[in-house]
């Protein structure tokens with residue numbers, strides 16, 4: 001396989017098939033850097049289709065690094081509400097402040113410097129360098145990984161090890177259109193080389209693809225099972241108010257309000273449990289509603305009618321919307 005031919009095939013496909021996404025539109029270098037930074041933070045853990053309206057609203061209200069560095073946390077979290085993983089929003093703001101104070105309002109252009117910024121790991125740093133600065137980096141997200149695994153039909157534990165995937169990914173080469181090339185491979189994975197039913201007939205790589213030759217599209221994965229966790233949630237009511245406490249349990253929801261809850265052992269029956277799939281666990285929740293007049297530490301009474309105006313974790317909102325059954 002000649003990687004120059006592969007590169008051309010992938011880029012030609014991208015030029016004709018790429019999605020129109022708000023962070024891809026033509027703009028100044030300054031905006032490109034800001035759009036890339038915000039979109040890459042939002043895309044960590046979240047699908048493109050979900051991110052689009054959040055990105056548009058965020059950019060409309062926080063149009064540049066300076067406004068991001070200055071915005072108060074409550075407003076910032078409001079624009080992030082529903083995307084989850086709120087530490088991303090807080091880190092984004094911290095990064096904006098550092099870029100303004102230490103890098104003259106311009107994102108640094110080395111992998112090491114970028115990785116020192118809050119919320120930026122290996123993948124995001126590579127994506128920023130490729131997309132915002134057209135540097136020859138190829139970040140490995142789930143889509144790229146799937147294309148690489150299928151292209152080379154990688155199956156065994158050694159073949160799908162991180163080191164081997166990086167080695168194989170490097171075989172895809174790079175281009176003087178590095179930003180487009182990185183996005184092209186991600187896009188190919190997202191739109192064509194889909195997890196369940198790859199659309200090989202529309203793929204530019206059928207002649208090069210070992211999985212296509214074998215008609216074997218099963219993706220080998222490292223076992224990474226989500227664990228089941230069980231919680232008892234207490235809903236305290238006082239008239240039309242409901243009690244929330246400051247979260248100290250879940251690191252990724254720092255300082256947000258949740259209902260009082262305790263982890264419990266697996267109940268005999270899960271029939272009455274609400275289930276929420278988080279990225280690292282299946283959360284099973286048993287709800288008890290009871291009247292209460294006194295407060296508890298770090299808590300506040302919230303009017304039920306105003307519940308939706310608070311920035312709250314998605315699972316807390318879901319619990320609230322299921323309460324009709326219990327109240």
Ligand code: SF4
Pocket residue numbers: 147150151192193194198199200203204205206209210211212217
């Ligand atoms: S030919 Fe099919 S399996 Fe191979 S990379 Fe393309 S879409 Fe994926």
